[in-house]
Amino acid sequence: MRAFLNIAALILWMVSQVQLVSARQLTVAPNGPVSSVKEGIALASSGDTLVLKEGHYDEYDITVDKPLTIIGEGQVVIDGNRKGFVLVITADDVTVKNIEVRHASTSFMEDYAGILVENTNNTVIENVTLTDNFFGIYLAKSSNALIKDNHITASGGRETSSGNGIHLWYSKDIDIQGNYVEGHRDGLYFEFVEGATISGNVSEHNIRYGIHFMYSDNCRYEGNTFRDNGGGVAVMYTQNVEIINNRFEDNWGSSAYGMLLKEINRSQIEGNEFVNNSVGLYIEATSRNSIKKNSFRQNGWAIKLMANSTDNRFTENNFIANSFEISTNSRQNYNAFDNNYWSQYEGYDLDKDGIGDVPHRPVRLFSIIVEKHPPSLLLLRSLLIDILDAAEKFMPVLTPETLIDSQPKMTKIL
Template sequence: MADREAWLLVGAVVVLVGLGAAVVAADDAGSDIDATIEGWTPDVDDPREGDAPEEPGIATLDQQEYGSVQEAVDSAEAGDTVVLEGQFEEQITVETSDLTLEAADTADSERDTAGALIDGGGEGTVLEVTAANVTVDGVWIRETGPDRSAEDAGIYVNGSGVTLSDVRITKATFGVWISEATDVTVENATIAGREAVGESQRGNGIHLDRANGAQLQDNEITVVRDGIYFSWSEGVTATGNTMWDLRYGVHYMYSNDNHLEGNVAFDNDVGFALMVSENLTITNNVAVNNDGPSGQGILVKDVDDTTIRDNAVVANRNGLYVYNAHGNNLTGNLILENEIGVQFTAGSSDELVVENSFIGNDQPAHAPTTAQIAWNDTERGNYWSDARPVDLDNDGTSDTRYQPAGAVEAVIYDHPQAAIFAESPAFDAVRMAESSFPVIESPGVVDHRPLTEPPADDWRQYYENHNN
């Protein structure tokens, strides 16, 4: 570090003499960014709200009425539909295949009302489905037991081909637990845990345990530990889900060949945590204001051969944090207003980082290294709002390189008190020297073909509409 700091001091003096005028005259590429991302939230309902039915529950099967869901289910045969209305207080096990449990007037009900509520009374799992091809539609599940080790869940699924549609699960330890079942669908569900329970004692919203081929669509999850948790689960597609006030919005562990698209994670510790997995496809997701103790928009830890494309990573402590990851493609992402745009560490290698838009980050990139590394070997690099591109041939790429993580950034990272000099003429001059003179090989990241315009053309929406 002493050698790097010495280079910085000497370089600043030398370059200031030769380039002082150029520094003063150069345009500030980020000068039109004069706002901060505050209070951004998508349009979501609070799943904890809603009026519970007060009348005693009635379960109807073939025009026969039962006062207990379990009695109706035990009387049903494959292909039957049990219609539920009112409030039930019981735990239920479904062992009949091809059965439908449906709340009354599901098609006409609003999400803040309920045709049927099953209250577990704070004991165990409320609804356990062990049979195949069961459908649960429009039912409100409430008050599971508190025991994480017993896997107390609103709905526990151990049957393949099960569909959970428009269910609401509240005051639950785990929302939905899917164990060793294939091709399960969870769609349009709202899931909330218990605010009074500490985060470390909560379960997950949707917990996948060796649950291959699941489809998770348009669910809203809050006040649990992790929104969607993957363990040894493959071939799962998760689209359109919204997760907030959690530890991790989505958490992959030992789960390969999965697809995550169009999801939103905001106001969590970490938006999307990708760990110890490979061949994931992470596209068109949004991670905003994830600024807890870890504070990452997208965490990529021990992950290989994964595509992370066209995501918006906005106002997190670290936009992308890449740790011991190899052979991944990070392309077309918007990385906006984070404390650190992207951080690579712990031997990450062979990463392709191109066509990304780095805008308004306090520090665009950080990569602790004693060498100079390039993330892209393509004809086009990334857009950096702090760069000063020179495009003499008008091909959209700069004729001068840009070093987003060089000597200045290393000093500021290791000595935060130096941040007050980040925009000083001396530091600016060092950055210009690193970009302009290939003979100056300071350690850090270099982009040989920075872009003159950001590929992400919708980045201003995050300033203009704080309530989305």
């Protein structure tokens, strides 16, 4: 048996050496014997490396249909000139690095992309600049891809004339890290994705959402920044998602949120910063989630919590200098708040244990008035409103009597 295993190991080693010897490096240069990317791919064999020398390549619908590594040297630009897709990857084990891809076509019928990845496994797209494409990177029915350190920008101006920066559809186990996305319809878009990790990305100044996330279970996004997007961030129809240590900031507008949660279940929202948004966190039809150790600072509304959301637990969060801490559309409460810090808390701590001796009621009467009559927001700083709020706290009539933090922290939670 041992001799058999040794022979098998020797055969595998010999095969690997043959593969190493057979892999070649081919050069493509604008003024060289091989002057187009398409020609280089046609001449290459599986496993080869294609080196693109510095220059401008006017090509579109370039299909990578075999395992290859494509690497740019110097300033390499592939320009589709609005004639179709630019780079289409249909083979497994393809790597693309250090190039710029420009000007995929725009269409109302076709999802043209700077880089389209379809029905593949083990794709790597790294350090690629994608400029003024309809869609930037589009993955469909693919798995085990790495999308890393890419710079993706567009200037469509309207939702109808712009696709998404990074678009995933029916894909699995995708790692998206360290990318910058700006000026697209949605910075990142996920639909029917499983097991993806999104970390260290910046998505800002996009027309609609910084990330639009639907029907995508068991995913994690961590350490990202979503800034000044038209609608903020939307996470919908998903379970078992981890949203950890992200920043949601400067998302302002009548329909803008730091993050919108709709039908999100059994998920973890922890350590995030919600800063300077119209609404920090909007929660609708969402249940059994842990919202813990987040910071809500200087938002219009820190949290809008709809009545159809149940069994969510809010603990050890900081609510600092928000115009309204919690707003809800029901007099009933089916969620738990405890051990949070509220900068608007007016209670006391006689036994000096760091916990307020009286509960905190974060829902103001005035927030209910504003929901019904938005122009009344002009009275926010008036003495009359302060008196109404004080009376409602003393004897709740319109605000939910059970929506309280019975153990409010006296100092900010670090």
